[in-house]
Amino acid sequence: MDNGSKAEHSSMQLSGAEIIIQALIDEGIEYVFGYPGGAVLHIYDALFKRDEVKHILVRHEQGATHAADGYARATGEVGVCLVTSGPGATNAVTGIATAHMDSIPMVVLTGQVPTPVIGSDAFQEVDTVGITRPCVKHNFLVKRVEDLAATIKKAFFIAKSGRPGPVVVDIPKDVTDPSIRIPYRYPAEIALRSYNPAQRGHQGQIKKAVEKLLGAKRPVLYTGGGVVLGDGAAALTRLVRRLGYPITSTLMGLGAYPMTDKQFLGMLGMHGTYEANMAMHETDCLIAIGARFDDRVTGKIEHFCPHAEIIHVDVDPSCISKTVKVHVPIVGPVRSVLEDMLAVLEDPGTQPDRDALAAWWQQIDRWRSMDCLRYERTSQVIKPQFAVETLYKVTGGELFLTSDVGQHQMFAAQFYPFDKPRRWINSGGLGTMGFGLPAAMGVQLAFPDAPVACISGEASILMCIQEMATCKQYELPVKVILLNNGYMGMVRQWQEFFYESRYAHSYVDALPDFVRLAESFGHVGMRVDKPDELEAAMREAFGMKDRFVFLDVIVDPTENVYPMICAGKGHHEMELPPTMSERELA
């Protein structure tokens, strides 16, 4: 079929199933991640007849959502999933919630039982719209084939505009009936009277924010995932360089500003650096950009930035003053607000207080000299920190790195400095174990020639291990870097700190032999347990450019993530590595 102009489409007579596929083509969708089943068979049949949209068959619907999510995070485009009704939809819920918490644009098409039997407890029926309602940006149940094209258009528009998020479109089987054909017209534009995301920040507020910033003695920029999602990285970098101010980032914002740059203080929050957290505690002017004052970032709210006037830039008004009261709110897309700030700063008369800034940097450098991320480099076992540092050395910082959830995630955030946005891909908000491997598939499909790795732990990886079969089917040369400590490391760390080392069910007994497991899926498995063999093993793994390689790295089972702000503490009350003496802290 000729994939022609919109005008030609208007004359096409299509079934509901064909409308869905044609709409995806008109949206420019390259990949659909999915798994067939009864309620979506008409759609799969329509998909079979077209080759413009490539379908990636996952091995579990959770994998489909994470893969679409990884694709979206790496590219900035909307990720698309197609799953069946009932268990297909419920399996997708974890991935939908993951995307929702991190504001990732996604459209999830779910099959539903035919409209006449909805509500009758039919085979594979669940109330998908009801189940997903609290974890989507919006959802739809399409009851008439006439509404299908416009609803899909709305879904994509909502998913990617404003603060992005996942949108579920639930489609009963009879709506996709191949025998009912209607004229197809896909709207070029759509407007929703109840949904008008901010297009630009308030100019008066922006001027006020710049004045506050220039008047500051101890300023800090605190940036989050919104800078990455809002394509604000370039503007942010220009602003930070223009001002000469220190910048810290949340887990989700890493890479928006080059992490190897001297002005970057490292990540802040629960496992943030000493210098970043102390700067937060002492600052007199904080500007938060595309960040949401998450509890893992703020620590105890009463101790948060006690001396600061706070400026907050976010596209979502409900983010402003949700947990922390701010003084200068600016609602608008991050990039446009940053560009407007830069425009104000074009006036050469607008200069920061150089003397105050010099003194502030001296103070920060003293904190930095504490070297809070130190670890035992002479260890005879592989330290997880050393493994991440070696990964950085071997890949030269050019990696797309997805992560699972736990200690390895924090070590990666601390020890792999990303200099570009969309390279660090992890589940920050929901903290979904099992995210990393399927997310890496999505990234690798988007960038077939780029090095893509998933850093994981032996507990996380088992949660979506079945996706190794998908990687084989599509020959995705992802590298899994498994920091295998035999424990659910972060759980074990909390039990050591807060439960007197009672390791209740955090030891993962009866682990598989990951090398043979990888081999049984048709991949290359490797294991390394000596520090001096690690670099060569990683080079060998990344040297296999067309193979999926599973590198099982046996690491110190008892290493902890430091610094750490424990529950109920402020930024200035960090637990530091035990090798640091009290004298050093004074």
Add this chain to the structure above:
Amino acid sequence: MRHILSMLVENESGALSRIAGLFSARGYNIESLTVAPTDEPTLSRMTLVTTGNDDIVEQIKKQLNKLIDVVKLQDLSEGEHIEREMMLIKLKAARPDREELKRLTEIFRAKIIDVTDASYVVELTGASKKLDAFIEAVPEGLITEVVRSGPTGISRGDKGLTL
């Protein structure tokens, strides 16, 4: 503090549960909720009474506005407004109490709309406090059932909550 939030909402299935779900998911108070179609068939008007400090109510309004189905929202409590609630109340009206209940109904400018040998149904409209006062004034043990609509409201003056 008590706030009356008035909303224009897309007249679509799911809109009500989205709003109710928001309150339960985020732990906000919801005292009453009324909803009915308007003169514009695609829109419903919803009146919601909630309580909370200023920060919480501000957050409630932002979260409601964020819902795709909420077209417009107004906090009636922020300006001059009229609030009305309707109550149907069934009273045990045996011979010795009948005169007393009839007098009470007149004092409150309520209407008796159903009568049997042993009961009255009284209809009363007014601000919620007036309804509370009526219930308070009924002699102990004479109330069979109370049905209240929950408050609805509208702002005073020529401006309206329209598209």
